[in-house]
Amino acid sequence: MRLLENKTSVITGGAGGIGLASARALAQAGSSIVIGDKDHGRLDLALEELDLGDSCIGVQCDVTSSSDVTHLVNAAVSKFGSLDVMVNNAGFTRDATMRKMREEDFDSVLGVHLKGAWLGTRAAADVMRTEGTAGSIVNVSSISGKVGMAGQTNYSAAKAGMIGLTKAAAKELGFAGIRVNAVQPGIVRTELVESLKPEVLSAKLAEIPMKRFGEPAEVAQVILFLASGMSSYMTGSVLEITGGRHI
Incomplete structure (x- = not known):
């Protein structure tokens, strides 16, 4: 039996990057x-690329909206009969030094990453408790939340907050058999990373003992591990996926 046979997984920000790679990995596991x-056009492209037929649906969702997130998790139960895995992955960046950062860019990044993960964790846990599911929730943080990055006070604060959220939620939900863990990827080859200047990429690469950037599929495999029974006695854990950067 595959690791997630007869399970249902919800992935926010699932139309690209780590989210899309995670959707593919979890689907391959059954x-x-x-x-x-949030982007309907990207959703359509993702569904076409995944090509999973009736075993995959897309739902337009703004993760800062409680009603949208509730609709998202309810769609999983309505379509597939259960909600077993929730991956809170949605995110974006609005980088600037603290002096130059606009207040709305601080608020929006905190809203999508931290509030979005909180709403996703809460909504998924409510469904899992109601259904009696011993589910798994995985929050996609970042190494920026561990070390802090100049020019990313908003992003670093949000990703650090997701670690506190993960640990607190794990303590609240453990009695119900619901596990809450997090991953902290480093530099991963996504559209965002590919858009960086060559000199910036070169400087970051020099900090990585493994001398290469990560791939979305490599992060997805760790998410699969946390989603599956292979990590059945892990909760409140944070796994770094960085090639050794910032150890």
Whole structure:
């Protein structure tokens, strides 16, 4: 039996990057997939690329909206009969030094990353408790939340906050058999990373003992591990996926 046979997984920000790679990995492990994304066009492209037929649906979702997130998790139960895995992955950046950062860019990044993960964790846990599911919630943080990055006071604060959220939620939900863990990726080859200047990429590469950047699929495999029974006695854990950067 595959690791997630007869399970249903919801992934926010699932139309690209780590989210799309996670959808693919969880599907290959047997899970039905619900991908949530704010961009309807990207959702359609993702569904076409995944090509999973009736075992995958897309739901337009703004993760800062409680009603949208509730609709997303309810869609999983309505379509597939359960919610077993929740991956809170949605995110974006609005980088600037603290002096130059606009207040709205601080608020929006905190809203999508931290509030979005909180709403996703809360909504998924409510469904899992109601259904009696011993589910798994995985929050996608970042190494920026561990070390802090200049020019990313908003992003670093949000990603650090997700670690506190993960640990607190794990303590609240453990009695119900619901596990809450987090991953902290480093530099991963996504559209965002590919857009950086060559000199910036070169400087970051020099900090990585493994001398290469990560791939979305490599992060997805760790998310699969945390989603599956292979990590059945892990909760409140934070796994770094950085090639050794910032150890």
